Every structure is written in C-alpha cells, then in structure tokens.
Amino acid sequence: MEDLKTREPFKCRYQTAPKEISKQTLPDGSHIKLSATTKVLVNYSETRRRIRLLNGEAQISICKEVTWPFIVESRQALIRTHKATFNIDQRYGVTEVTVLKGSITVSPIKQNKNRAEIKKGEMLKVTEHNTGAIKDFEVSSYKDWGSGFTKADNIRLTELLISLNRFTNTPLVTRDQNTSRLLVSGVYDLNHIEDTVLCLSKSYNLKITKEESHTVLELLPE
Numbered sequence: 001m002e003d004l005k006t007r008e009p010f011k012c013r014y015q016t017a018p019k020e021i022s023k024q025t026l027p028d029g030s031h032i033k034l035s036a037t038t039k040v041l042v043n044y045s046e047t048r049r050r051i052r053l054l055n056g057e058a059q060i061s062i063c064k065e066v067t068w069p070f071i072v073e074s075r076q077a078l079i080r081t082h083k084a085t086f087n088i089d090q091r092y093g094v095t096e097v098t099v100l101k102g103s104i105t106v107s108p109i110k111q112n113k114n115r116a117e118i119k120k121g122e123m124l125k126v127t128e129h130n131t132g133a134i135k136d137f138e139v140s141s142y143k144d145w146g147s148g149f150t151k152a153d154n155i156r157l158t159e160l161l162i163s164l165n166r167f168t169n170t171p172l173v174t175r176d177q178n179t180s181r182l183l184v185s186g187v188y189d190l191n192h193i194e195d196t197v198l199c200l201s202k203s204y205n206l207k208i209t210k211e212e213s214h215t216v217l218e219l220l221p222e
Contacts, residue, residue, distance in 0.1 A: 016056070035057040053072065095126045097126065148190050
C-alpha cells in the first residue's frame with residue numbers, strides 16, 4: 001500500500017469565463033475539463049481527493065487509486081468513485097451526471113444514504129433530496145459541450161438557457177413562467193448561439209426580443 005505521507009496536499013480554484021473552455025491536469029494524473037462559465041475547488045489531502053463544483057459544468061477523468069477515494073460535490077449531488085470518466089452539470093436545483101467510462105456512486109447532498117450506482121452509458125438527475133430514474137444513452141453518439149453541442153431531453157427551457165448562456169456574452173432570458181417551463185428537446189449548437197435561438201423560436205413558436213443587455217424569449221399566443 002502507498003505510504004500516505006507521500007501524498008502532498010493540494011488546493012486550487014479553477015474557473016472559466018463565458019465562451020472559454022479549460023483543461024487541467026491534477027497532481028495524481030487525473031484530468032478535469034471545465035465548460036464555459038464554470039468554477040471548481042480542488043482539495044487533495046493525505047486521505048482523499050475532493051472537487052466541489054460551485055457552478056457550471058465539468059468533465060472529470062479519474063486515475064485509479066483504490067486506497068485514495070475521489071469525491072465530487074455539487075449543490076445537489078455527492079459522487080464517489082475510484083476510477084471513472086463522467087460529466088457533471090449543475091443547473092438551478094438539479095445536477096445531471098453522465099458516465100462515459102467506469103462507474104460511480106451518486107447520492108443527494110441532503111440524503112446521503114440514498115445512493116444510486118450508475119455505470120458507463122447511464123445518466124441520472126439529482127436534487128438535494130432525491131435521485132431520479134437512471135436513463136441509458138449511447139456513448140458512441142454522445143455529444144457535449146466539449147464538441148460544441150448541448151443536448152436537451154424534455155427539459156425546461158430555462159434549464160437549456162443555462163447551458164446556452166455559458167457560451168454567450170448576451171444573456172438569454174424568458175419573459176414569463178409559462179415560457180420558462182416550456183419543455184424542449186434536441187441537440188443545440190453552442191458555437192452559433194444566434195442560430196440556435198432562431199431554431200428554438202421556429203420549433204416552439206417563440207418570439208425573440210433583443211434588448212440592451214439581454215435577449216428575451218417568450219411564447220407567442222396560439
């Protein structure tokens with residue numbers, strides 16, 4: 001077994017600006033890729049490795065070290081693993097976790113005993129108190145922010161706008177609650193936000209209003 005004294009403590013804060021993506025190599029050889037407008041805290045001690053996702057979205061690839069647990073925490077979820085590659089996306093009151101390699105254990109931040117095991121090709125949404133249903137996805141056709149896309153699968157428009165706003169300097173907002181709660185699906189281009197908004201407006205009968213500091217979306221009357 002590795003001598004714990006050889007593990008040097010390490011603390012760091014990484015963050016990205018709008019439209020900026022960053023990749024960092026951690027002291028143990030693990031990697032973390034930060035989507036735009038993302039902030040994380042990294043804290044390695046002699047007994048554990050921990051990352052806190054303060055806001056945004058990140059993809060984490062963890063090197064194997066059985067005796068040295070890796071913990072990732074968002075506002076809603078607590079993740080434990082020893083070796084895996086997974087994406088973690090924090091949106092308002094929900095954290096979505098998508099596993100690309102290996103397996104992880106996920107629990108709600110306020111219901112730690114309520115744990116779910118998810119493996120490669122599975123995804124899960126977590127709130128502070130509950131885990132949702134595990135869903136399958138095809139890893140070979142997976143598209144994410146790293147490849148310039150974000151996928152919406154029957155989520156509220158306001159959640160999708162969080163992902164889009166990470167890649168624009170002009171925030172997208174909704175006019176009212178009915179628009180915010182509109183359920184949307186599809187794969188959307190993060191490199192051409194204006195085209196993406198136009199596509200949304202045509203698909204869901206939305207009006208686009210460009211104001212001084214932001215762009216407003218609202219449902220048109222039927």
